[in-house]
Amino acid sequence: GENVEQHPSTxxxxxxxxxxxxxxxxxxxxxxxxxxxxxxxxRPQLIIDxxxxxxxxxxxxxxxxxxxxxxxxxxxxxxTQPEDSAVYFCAARTDRGSTLGRLYFGRGTQLTVWP
Amino acid sequence: xxxxxxxxxxxxxxxxxxxxxxxEQNLNHDAMYWYRQDPGQGLRLIYYSQIVNxxxxxxxxxxxxxxxxxxxxxxxxVTSAQKNPTAFYLCASSTDARKxxxxxxxxxxxxxx
Numbered sequence: 001g002e003n004v005e006q007h008p009s010t011x012x013x014x015x016x017x018x019x020x021x022x023x024x025x026x027x028x029x030x031x032x033x034x035x036x037x038x039x040x041x042x043r044p045q046l047i048i049d050x051x052x053x054x055x056x057x058x059x060x061x062x063x064x065x066x067x068x069x070x071x072x073x074x075x076x077x078x079x080t081q082p083e084d085s086a087v088y089f090c091a092a093r094t095d096r097g098s099t100l101g102r103l104y105f106g107r108g109t110q111l112t113v114w115p
Numbered sequence: 116x117x118x119x120x121x122x123x124x125x126x127x128x129x130x131x132x133x134x135x136x137x138x139e140q141n142l143n144h145d146a147m148y149w150y151r152q153d154p155g156q157g158l159r160l161i162y163y164s165q166i167v168n169x170x171x172x173x174x175x176x177x178x179x180x181x182x183x184x185x186x187x188x189x190x191x192x193v194t195s196a197q198k199n200p201t202a203f204y205l206c207a208s209s210t211d212a213r214k215x216x217x218x219x220x221x222x223x224x225x226x227x228x
Contacts, residue, residue: 001174006157009155034216034217042221043205043219043221043222044158044205045219046216046218089157089158101146101163101165101209101211102148102160102163102173103160103217105157105158105159106157107155107156107157108155108157
């Protein structure tokens, strides 16, 4: 099945700096890549996603880039704020055979933004 | 993110006991999922169901069982065969397996007494 690797596992930045989280995937048939944010004790929430026919997508201070050739995608957060502190998960979906529709998640990145 | 209700919020299991975690959604979603979350492990898929009366094992199905008798309900039973059940359990649903924007419930934290 698909294997998603996520780095780094922890990331600390100063408020106002940028943060980048990177993920790689193994299955070239993967075609959908969401990012989830999970605040402490809360449910994961979708913050941005990208499909395989697009190279970059931006929503205010967050952006995601996808390199299909290299099989990696990244989350970029600019002008970070303390409320950005959370665990971020990347995921990949492949529609291959019996695994249709399921997501494969990375292990998560704990982002801490210091005021 | 409303519309997916997990209960109870906290649950305690005794040795040899089966416990059932509830997941209900009123979003009319076809697909539902159960994940287990442990620190540093990300979200690991236990079972998923793409349609009523059908479900598939995920990556860590041993010691768990599910049913999908109604579209809106996907209960998870943690059996006594699951030797390390202490974790945070998350239920999710999506409109259909192909689109797969998954929405999560608030979770159930299961501990062993």
